[in-house]
Amino acid sequence: MSITDTTPRVPLLDLRDLTVEFATRAGPVQAVRRVSLQMMKGETVGIVGESGSGKSVTSYAVMRILDRAGRIAEGSIVFSGMPLQAAPETAMRDLRGREISMIFQNPRAALNPIRTVGRQIEDVMLRHGQATRQTARARAVEMLEQVRIVRAAERYHAYPFELSGGMCQRIVIALALACRPQLLIADEPTTGLDVTTQKTVMELVTELTRVRGMSTLLITHDLGLAAAYCDRVVVMQRGQVVEDAASGTIFRAPAHPYTRRLLRATPRPGAGLRDLLPEGAPAGEPVQAPPPDAPPLLEVTRLVKAYPRPLTASWWKRGAAEPPVRAVDGISFAIRRGESVGLVGESGCGKSTTSTMLMRLIDRTEGSIRFDGQEIGDIPPRAFTRSPLRARIQMVFQDPSDSLNPRYTAERAIADPILRLGGRAARAGLRARCEELAGLVGLPVELLGRLPHQLSGGQKARVGIARAIALNPDLVILDEPTAALDVSVQAVVLNLLQDLKARLGMSYLFVSHDLHVVRLLCDRVIVMRSGRIVEQGLTAEVMQHPRHDYTRELLAAAPEPP
Amino acid sequence: MSAAQTIPETAPGAAPRPREAATAWRHARHVITGNPVTAVAFALFFLLLLCAVLGPFAVPYNPLASDTANALQAPSWAHPFGTDQLGRDILSRVVVATRLDMTVAIASVVLVFALGGLAGVAAGYFGGWTDRVVGRIADTIMAFPLFVLAMGIVAALGNTVTNIVIATAIVNFPLYARLARAEARVRREAGFVQAARLTGNGEWRILLTQILPNILPIMAVQVSLTMGYAILNAAGLSFIGLGVRPPTPEWGIMVAEGASFIVSGEWWVALFPGLALMLAVFCFNLLGDGLRDIVDPQRRG
Numbered sequence: 001m002s003i004t005d006t007t008p009r010v011p012l013l014d015l016r017d018l019t020v021e022f023a024t025r026a027g028p029v030q031a032v033r034r035v036s037l038q039m040m041k042g043e044t045v046g047i048v049g050e051s052g053s054g055k056s057v058t059s060y061a062v063m064r065i066l067d068r069a070g071r072i073a074e075g076s077i078v079f080s081g082m083p084l085q086a087a088p089e090t091a092m093r094d095l096r097g098r099e100i101s102m103i104f105q106n107p108r109a110a111l112n113p114i115r116t117v118g119r120q121i122e123d124v125m126l127r128h129g130q131a132t133r134q135t136a137r138a139r140a141v142e143m144l145e146q147v148r149i150v151r152a153a154e155r156y157h158a159y160p161f162e163l164s165g166g167m168c169q170r171i172v173i174a175l176a177l178a179c180r181p182q183l184l185i186a187d188e189p190t191t192g193l194d195v196t197t198q199k200t201v202m203e204l205v206t207e208l209t210r211v212r213g214m215s216t217l218l219i220t221h222d223l224g225l226a227a228a229y230c231d232r233v234v235v236m237q238r239g240q241v242v243e244d245a246a247s248g249t250i251f252r253a254p255a256h257p258y259t260r261r262l263l264r265a266t267p268r269p270g271a272g273l274r275d276l277l278p279e280g281a282p283a284g285e286p287v288q289a290p291p292p293d294a295p296p297l298l299e300v301t302r303l304v305k306a307y308p309r310p311l312t313a314s315w316w317k318r319g320a321a322e323p324p325v326r327a328v329d330g331i332s333f334a335i336r337r338g339e340s341v342g343l344v345g346e347s348g349c350g351k352s353t354t355s356t357m358l359m360r361l362i363d364r365t366e367g368s369i370r371f372d373g374q375e376i377g378d379i380p381p382r383a384f385t386r387s388p389l390r391a392r393i394q395m396v397f398q399d400p401s402d403s404l405n406p407r408y409t410a411e412r413a414i415a416d417p418i419l420r421l422g423g424r425a426a427r428a429g430l431r432a433r434c435e436e437l438a439g440l441v442g443l444p445v446e447l448l449g450r451l452p453h454q455l456s457g458g459q460k461a462r463v464g465i466a467r468a469i470a471l472n473p474d475l476v477i478l479d480e481p482t483a484a485l486d487v488s489v490q491a492v493v494l495n496l497l498q499d500l501k502a503r504l505g506m507s508y509l510f511v512s513h514d515l516h517v518v519r520l521l522c523d524r525v526i527v528m529r530s531g532r533i534v535e536q537g538l539t540a541e542v543m544q545h546p547r548h549d550y551t552r553e554l555l556a557a558a559p560e561p562p
Numbered sequence: 563m564s565a566a567q568t569i570p571e572t573a574p575g576a577a578p579r580p581r582e583a584a585t586a587w588r589h590a591r592h593v594i595t596g597n598p599v600t601a602v603a604f605a606l607f608f609l610l611l612l613c614a615v616l617g618p619f620a621v622p623y624n625p626l627a628s629d630t631a632n633a634l635q636a637p638s639w640a641h642p643f644g645t646d647q648l649g650r651d652i653l654s655r656v657v658v659a660t661r662l663d664m665t666v667a668i669a670s671v672v673l674v675f676a677l678g679g680l681a682g683v684a685a686g687y688f689g690g691w692t693d694r695v696v697g698r699i700a701d702t703i704m705a706f707p708l709f710v711l712a713m714g715i716v717a718a719l720g721n722t723v724t725n726i727v728i729a730t731a732i733v734n735f736p737l738y739a740r741l742a743r744a745e746a747r748v749r750r751e752a753g754f755v756q757a758a759r760l761t762g763n764g765e766w767r768i769l770l771t772q773i774l775p776n777i778l779p780i781m782a783v784q785v786s787l788t789m790g791y792a793i794l795n796a797a798g799l800s801f802i803g804l805g806v807r808p809p810t811p812e813w814g815i816m817v818a819e820g821a822s823f824i825v826s827g828e829w830w831v832a833l834f835p836g837l838a839l840m841l842a843v844f845c846f847n848l849l850g851d852g853l854r855d856i857v858d859p860q861r862r863g
Contacts, residue, residue, distance in 0.1 A: 361760075381759075395760055403753030404754055406776060407775045407776060421762040
């Protein structure tokens with residue numbers, strides 16, 4: 001997008017040598033170091049980086065909402081000719097919301113839960129004198145219409161908890177755009193959303209900002225997303241800008257080695273699992289498909305999980321009992337020995353309910369779960385804890401931080417299944433086994449004594465994997481094991497999982513919302529929607545010739561770089 | 563608009579951290595030196611502890627020995643806090659009373675910590691009827707004015723120090739049970755608890771090894787905050803004539819005895835034990851705030 005006016009081009013936002021320091025006990029730490037960045041009016045710029053790169057801190061510095069420990073140590077921030085780095089708080093308050101707006105990652109947390117969404121939009125407009133008491137309501141409804149909320153006049157009265165995540169994010173966008181700001185800062189606006197919702201939200205943001213001639217600063221960890229929706233991409237690493245180029249250029253010819261590494265680690269069409277690792281990394285064992293005649297390990301037949309409907313209406317108003325909600329609605333599939341199967345679907349499709357049922361953490365309502373020829377669906381979850389089968393089905397959890405007891409060292413966490421289920425012989429060689437497992441998952445042995453908060457995200461993921469494979473299980477359920485990780489760490493962890501499978505002969509059920517990640521690891525995929533399986537088949541076939549519309553929609557929703 | 567703001571996770575060039583114990587100690591030192599109020603609270607706490615342990619050996623006079631010739635003497639060099647109506651040295655009595663008041667407070671808090679904490683954790687973790695029973699017990703206790711309830715319990719069980727301890731513990735039960743219940747409920751669905759189920763831990767083992775250790779720090783803050791209240795409660799019961807009996811030195815009784823002399827101008831009889839009481843409560847409340855900073859992971863950087 002080029003602006004063709006004759007006036008000299010003054011950037012709307014001009015950061016020069018911006019340095020942000022945080023006071024910590026170990027002395028000041030520079031989270032952002034000498035960052036310079038210019039944004040023209042009407043331009044969409046993406047700041048891309050992994051966690052800790054300082055991308056969010058940069059945007060907080062522009063909004064001047066750094067927390068107390070942080071301060072702008074050096075450099076200048078000029079917004080349409082106005083220096084912001086030392087502007088008084090009162091001036092900033094007028095600026096925020098009216099000239100510069102922000103969208104946050106978690107839309108639900110950004111909305112006041114006890115105020116209707118319409119009133120929240122009114123509040124912003126009234127605060128900045130953009131509407132009067134008389135016109136506010138009409139303006140708020142108009143804003144809701146602009147962010148394509150269906151039946152806007154009705155939704156004006158809705159509370160945030162009555163709306164879906166995607167709708168909440170649209171409300172947040174309406175809030176941010178209500179006062180017609182010149183600059184919109186979007187901090188990971190779609191990270192918690194499904195891919196199809198991500199697409200609609202991003203298209204909405206780019207369209208609204210283009211129509212209004214606004215500038216947008218998109219902060220994201222996803223290079224693909226930034227490249228698809230931004231004119232220019234700025235790559236940050238450890239508080240510094242390492243590359244700043246047009247998004248087309250950055251994809252075709254990345255200049256900085258870090259950008260190249262990031263680009264390489266991002267799952268993309270045509271790249272295999274090994275292609276994600278940095279060049280020159282030792283190649284693992286070759287990826288091989290399981291023999292097609294392998295016996296089935298897990299057979300699921302017409303599995304159903306139904307929850308009774310919540311009692312919303314009062315008892316005298318309620319008519320005939322409504323049918324229960326069927327979170328999982330009669331699904332059947334099988335996993336063969338040594339096979340990896342992907343279970344894909346968006347939030348609320350029943351994939352997590354399915355995996356929790358297979359793990360025997362909750363009861364099924366109907367149907368059968370046969371594991372290695374035995375019916376395990378009949379064993380109640382509490383009894384299953386003591387069953388010898390417990391050791392043979394294990395799980396790797398979504399959030400590596402949440403799934404480790406904060407007071408257990410890495411070694412204690414890995415040892416837990418051995419202590420509980422391993423028997424006396426295994427307990428005797430505990431320390432040796434823990435070290436062996438640490439070696440298998442590539443966790444340095446000297447880190448075994450550390451507590452979770454002293455480990456990085458990737459290291460925590462390795463501890464979680466080591467714990468899951470400690471008892472040589474036959475089936476491991478991977479519940480979005482890389483969703484909380486940076487892409488470069490995700491690449492390494494996915495490769496690790498592949499190597500472990502080849503060495504230990506396990507089967508995987510990989511539960512994920514992302515077809516492009518599942519594709520890398522799985523021989524077959526199952527696509528779920530509203531509790532039912534809409535498509536299943538060999539990965540390559542489903543990816544190349546999807547038969548169901550929903551699968552096609554999922555595939556098309558992934559951001560495509562220019 | 564509010565921003566969930568985080569300091570970058572990995573500080574560039576941060577040194578690898580030493581062991582946990584050393585880290586905890588450094589953190590405690592940081593909190594104390596970083597916040598002078600907490601430092602004062604810790605200093606007061608050690609002073610109280612010193613009085614409680616060494617008080618009876620260090621005081622200049624026998625706290626029970628009366629000396630009617632010197633009754634109601636104003637503070638002087640010989641009697642810094644003055645003497646009471648029987649000529650007993652108030653300084654000695656105030657110092658010696660520390661042990662009794664602290665013992666009652668600590669014993670009752672330990673008791674309620676164990677009972678209330680365990681009941682609350684079980685209620686939060688198991689839910690269902692356990693939750694209902696514990697919840698209704700707590701509600702019943704909360705339905706009474708707490709001090710009146712404590713009076714009633716001591717009056718019914720008998721006028722002894724043990725019963726003051728029991729009464730104070732019962733009165734504080736809902737606080738602990740509710741806190742523990744809320745914390746356990748949050749952690750019940752945490753990933754690490756699910757993981758523990760998968761590794762073959764039974765429900766009780768999960769409760770004791772996974773949930774309880776993780777809520778202990780939060781409970782510890784509550785301990786400090788209720789300590790002050792427990793001291794006040796014990797002194798209050800003695801003040802109205804329940805529990806400890808004269809001539810035992812105890813802050814509540816001393817204030818009660820001194821109250822009648824205030825009108826006639828002998829202010830020191832009630833003032834100094836009252837001041838001791840105030841400082842003790844003050845100290846524990848400040849200590850609670852300091853402890854919260856120590857255990858709060860947000861402040862750990």
